[in-house]
Amino acid sequence: MNGPENMEFFMDHSRCIGCRACVQACEECDTHRGVSMIHLETIMRPDSVQTAPQVCMHCDEPICAQVCPADAIKKTDDGVVQSSLKPRCIGCSNCVLACPFGVPKYTVEINQMMKCDMCYDRTSIGKRPMCATVCPSGALAFTTRENIERTRQGLAIREWQFGGEIVRTKVNVLVPRNVDRVDVTIEQIDTTGTDEYDVARLLAGD
Amino acid sequence: MIGFEPWEDFPFNQGRLCPKGVKRYMQDEHPDRLKAPLVRKDGIGFVPVSWDEALDKVAGEIKRIQRQYGNDAFALFGGASLTNEKAYLMGKFARVAVRTANIDYNGRLCMVSAGAASKKVFGVDRSANPWSDIPLAKAILVAGANVAECAPITTNYLWQARENGGKLIVMDPRMTPIARNADLYIPVRSGGDIGVFNGMLHVMIERGWIDREFIAQHTTGWEQVEEVVRKYTPQYAARIAGVPAGMIVKAAEIWGPAPSSFLLHARGIEHHSKGVQNCMAAINLVVATGRIGKEGCGYAMITGQGNGQGGREQGQKCDQLPGARDIENPDHRKYIAGVWGVPEESIPHKGLSMVPIVEAVHEGKIKGLLAISCNPMVSLPNNSYVREACEKLEFFCQVDFFLSESARYADVVLAGSLMEEDEGTTTNVEGRVIHHQKAVSPPADARVDWKIICDLAARLGAADKFRYNSSREIFEELRLASKGGIADYYGITWERVDREKGVFWPCPSADHPGTPRLYEGGKFNHPDGKAHFQPVEWKPAAEETDSEYPVILTTGRVVSHYLSGTQTRRIGALVDQYPQPVCEIHPLLATRLDIAEGDFVKVESRRGSVIVRANVVKTIRPDTVFVPYHWPLDRAANNMTVRAIDPISNIPEFKICAVRVSKVSPPHDALAELPMEAGGVR
Numbered sequence: 001m002n003g004p005e006n007m008e009f010f011m012d013h014s015r016c017i018g019c020r021a022c023v024q025a026c027e028e029c030d031t032h033r034g035v036s037m038i039h040l041e042t043i044m045r046p047d048s049v050q051t052a053p054q055v056c057m058h059c060d061e062p063i064c065a066q067v068c069p070a071d072a073i074k075k076t077d078d079g080v081v082q083s084s085l086k087p088r089c090i091g092c093s094n095c096v097l098a099c100p101f102g103v104p105k106y107t108v109e110i111n112q113m114m115k116c117d118m119c120y121d122r123t124s125i126g127k128r129p130m131c132a133t134v135c136p137s138g139a140l141a142f143t144t145r146e147n148i149e150r151t152r153q154g155l156a157i158r159e160w161q162f163g164g165e166i167v168r169t170k171v172n173v174l175v176p177r178n179v180d181r182v183d184v185t186i187e188q189i190d191t192t193g194t195d196e197y198d199v200a201r202l203l204a205g206d
Numbered sequence: 207m208i209g210f211e212p213w214e215d216f217p218f219n220q221g222r223l224c225p226k227g228v229k230r231y232m233q234d235e236h237p238d239r240l241k242a243p244l245v246r247k248d249g250i251g252f253v254p255v256s257w258d259e260a261l262d263k264v265a266g267e268i269k270r271i272q273r274q275y276g277n278d279a280f281a282l283f284g285g286a287s288l289t290n291e292k293a294y295l296m297g298k299f300a301r302v303a304v305r306t307a308n309i310d311y312n313g314r315l316c317m318v319s320a321g322a323a324s325k326k327v328f329g330v331d332r333s334a335n336p337w338s339d340i341p342l343a344k345a346i347l348v349a350g351a352n353v354a355e356c357a358p359i360t361t362n363y364l365w366q367a368r369e370n371g372g373k374l375i376v377m378d379p380r381m382t383p384i385a386r387n388a389d390l391y392i393p394v395r396s397g398g399d400i401g402v403f404n405g406m407l408h409v410m411i412e413r414g415w416i417d418r419e420f421i422a423q424h425t426t427g428w429e430q431v432e433e434v435v436r437k438y439t440p441q442y443a444a445r446i447a448g449v450p451a452g453m454i455v456k457a458a459e460i461w462g463p464a465p466s467s468f469l470l471h472a473r474g475i476e477h478h479s480k481g482v483q484n485c486m487a488a489i490n491l492v493v494a495t496g497r498i499g500k501e502g503c504g505y506a507m508i509t510g511q512g513n514g515q516g517g518r519e520q521g522q523k524c525d526q527l528p529g530a531r532d533i534e535n536p537d538h539r540k541y542i543a544g545v546w547g548v549p550e551e552s553i554p555h556k557g558l559s560m561v562p563i564v565e566a567v568h569e570g571k572i573k574g575l576l577a578i579s580c581n582p583m584v585s586l587p588n589n590s591y592v593r594e595a596c597e598k599l600e601f602f603c604q605v606d607f608f609l610s611e612s613a614r615y616a617d618v619v620l621a622g623s624l625m626e627e628d629e630g631t632t633t634n635v636e637g638r639v640i641h642h643q644k645a646v647s648p649p650a651d652a653r654v655d656w657k658i659i660c661d662l663a664a665r666l667g668a669a670d671k672f673r674y675n676s677s678r679e680i681f682e683e684l685r686l687a688s689k690g691g692i693a694d695y696y697g698i699t700w701e702r703v704d705r706e707k708g709v710f711w712p713c714p715s716a717d718h719p720g721t722p723r724l725y726e727g728g729k730f731n732h733p734d735g736k737a738h739f740q741p742v743e744w745k746p747a748a749e750e751t752d753s754e755y756p757v758i759l760t761t762g763r764v765v766s767h768y769l770s771g772t773q774t775r776r777i778g779a780l781v782d783q784y785p786q787p788v789c790e791i792h793p794l795l796a797t798r799l800d801i802a803e804g805d806f807v808k809v810e811s812r813r814g815s816v817i818v819r820a821n822v823v824k825t826i827r828p829d830t831v832f833v834p835y836h837w838p839l840d841r842a843a844n845n846m847t848v849r850a851i852d853p854i855s856n857i858p859e860f861k862i863c864a865v866r867v868s869k870v871s872p873p874h875d876a877l878a879e880l881p882m883e884a885g886g887v888r
Contacts, residue, residue: 015365017354017383019765020783024225027779028209034779046793046803046823049383133212134223136358138365153369197381198824199393200794205450 006144010156012174015139018051022131037116038131048197056103056116058170064095064104079170080120084113100162207234207646217707224358225766229777233624238608238776240621241650264618265665267601271574281308281563281572285579286517289630291680292655294528297521302546302671303663307557311522312580314560317514318855319481320507327489327738329731330692332637335504336722341366342502345464347375349488350474354383355765357508373460379760381825390456393827395448396760396862399475400744403487405443405454408435415462420496424728427739431490434741446744466502477860479748481852487742499725509635516633519693524557529691545687559856567595578605581770583612584838587847587858588813610772611838621652628654630677638708641700747862748850755864758830761843771836785882787837788821792828801869808870811863814845817873
């Protein structure tokens with residue numbers, strides 16, 4: 001289905017149900033068959049079933065491209081940051097370390113970095129990225145901003161803060177309406193517990 | 207078959223898929239595909255033979271067994287993953303070719319409690335509303351349905367309802383992904399659902415959240431219900447439900463005054479020896495508010511298989527004739543006899559359902575079985591009993607596309623077809639008839655299922671009744687057979703289905719638009735046009751916990767595997783996602799039993815056990831453990847389950863039995879030592 005050019009990518013972590021349809025569909029692409037470019041994280045299974053998808057955020061000023069010593073990462077005119085160019089990538093993993101979202105991954109079998117390119121073969125001809133097409137929960141959506149504003153209570157924003165650095169992205173994230181920038185503060189996983197989803201606690205009437 | 211592409215134009219899912227749907231295309235050319243019929247030869251094993259030899263043997267054995275022991279000594283199992291055409295064919299095959307009363311299907315393990323309850327109250331076994339009504343509901347109650355893993359496509363509908371300001375209540379002993387986002391999550395004890403339903407109704411009556419006018423005009427039986435729930439105060443109800451009374455009150459406060467509402471339920475409340483009762487108690491909440499038969503006001507039972515709805519309408523049930531007709535009803539029998547061109551007396555009467563059939567095999571009363579679209583060795587409760595029964599059969603024929611665990615017990619295995627290798631229809635959870643195109647032919651010497659059945663029918667002397675040149679001809683006959691029945695397909699053609707992206711039954715004529723929403727204007731399907739309230743009292747499960755077996759075992763699914771696993775355990779990416787069953791256990795219980803995350807544990811009931819790894823998580827009741835059932839043999843959750851069935855629906859009580867859990871050393875048997883992807887546990 002061809003869509004208008006004002007289609008954007010929207011990610012709503014709260015909707016994710018961890019089914020991994022996105023991962024299974026992404027890895028079907030013949031360019032990288034068997035290796036998914038979308039990452040599906042289980043946050044802390046002992047405490048909760050919460051999961052979160054991670055696609056490439058296609059940053060306005062992609063840090064991966066900036067730190068690449070081989071100039072192997074390019075951004076198209078429509079703002080989609082491509083995966084590494086095979087003739088150039090030297091497998092140094094600078095980009096793997098630099099990306100604040102943890103998107104690029106280095107594959108030792110081919111000595112190359114691979115990352116999500118928003119299914120450029122699909123989006124460049126008006127089709128949706130595969131993950132957003134199959135996602136049964138709507139956690140991943142490729143649609144117009146108008147559609148999101150009309151159908152979702154969350155606010156679609158494109159700005160993140162990592163420490164002292166502001167990162168602006170092409171991919172939208174859905175947040176509560178009072179948030180204008182996602183501020184990522186590093187927390188110690190084991191000491192920041194969550195009892196919110198402890199069924200025993202719910203049964204005790206806490 | 208080299209890949210898949212989502213079909214975004216289809217209104218129900220708009221291209222959305224679960225992981226199994228993504229990988230589904232891999233089955234057609236899978237190396238495990240059965241490519242020829244197999245006959246078991248003593249001392250050798252399965253040997254590929256010609257179709258003539260295989261079919262002659264099957265027909266010969268059917269005739270021999272029936273001559274020796276009577277017609278009903280040969281039984282048939284169908285399944286709800288068959289197309290409507292094949293489901294119809296199985297029912298006709300049973301009554302016209304094999305002439306046995308004993309045909310049933312694997313939907314007996316699935317939809318029958320919901321179906322029986324809906325028939326008792328509303329007079330119809332079908333979801334009342336199209337899914338498009340869900341996002342319009344301001345209160346949604348999801349009872350016993352792990353939507354995220356068992357009906358993933360429904361997730362977006364629920365989330366959209368919340369985006370529209372709707373409130374979601376989820377009842378489940380486990381905090382599943384949809385429960386996490388619920389406005390009210392009720393961690394109900396397995397089997398305690400009536401506590402919540404009756405308790406909610408009690409509060410709703412107290413606070414006046416009942417539509418007395420609707421009740422007076424459109425229902426019967428309310429007085430008895432009101433009388434029964436009088437004692438279900440929040441405190442009394444809470445003891446049954448195993449949750450704080452405040453949750454039940456809060457549920458009533460959300461559901462009671464809502465302007466629109468939708469109730470969805472699935473196996474969590476249906477897989478009980480009181481499954482029908484559970485469903486009727488839930489339905490009372492819908493009818494008491496009058497919020498049914500209108501936009502955004504509805505009721506649905508979520509199916510467990512692709513053709514869970516269609517597969518239970520056209521006669522492959524022991525008590526059913528096509529069109530959801532009743533095999534004991536003289537008018538129904540006469541009509542179908544006319545369609546089939548057989549004497550009415552020749553149509554058998556009501557036979558045994560699935561678990562009683564297995565019991566009859568065990569008792570030596572049924573000597574032969576032909577099964578298609580099911581894997582009883584994994585799916586039926588109390589696996590060791592099923593295994594004993596299989597070994598007692600004098601003859602067993604399995605029609606299948608893989609050599610499943612059941613097929614391994616067969617004397618003859620007939621290589622059948624997948625959905626994409628045949629053309630036909632299924633009927634989805636909404637009652638929408640869907641048309642499936644044929645994409646490829648069955649590989650090598652495998653055959654399209656319906657041709658296999660027709661060839662068998664011919665060898666049993668019924669050739670003239672099974673002379674179909676195409677599955678379309680079967681559908682044309684199905685339309686006629688269903689005409690005038692409750693599940694009336696007469697006005698539905700493949701062309702209409704293509705044009706209209708599905709047609710909802712009942713659709714009695716070509717110019718009838720179909721019926722997406724039932725019960726509009728408060729018109730129900732009983733002769734008096736009213737909904738019949740059913741009073742429900744709670745009673746315990748067949749096997750509650752005791753000092754010897756103090757933990758509740760509940761069973762269910764995971765998202766990357768499907769039913770008995772015979773299709774999904776063969777696909778690498780789906781196995782990678784969930785390689786082995788684990789036992790979900792709360793840290794409070796685990797600590798008491800000295801079990802840590804990753805330890806091997808033995809989960810044992812009076813009937814059998816599994817040894818699996820422990821998955822210590824806070825997202826389950828501390829009195830309950832969960833083991834998914836998609837694995838066979840020594841990993842089968844059904845080693846433990848109890849063979850108790852609901853007296854009305856005959857569904858097995860998969861959702862509760864008593865176990866003890868203990869830490870054990872890692873298994874070293876040959877199966878365990880295999881690599882993970884081959885079925886091992888390392």
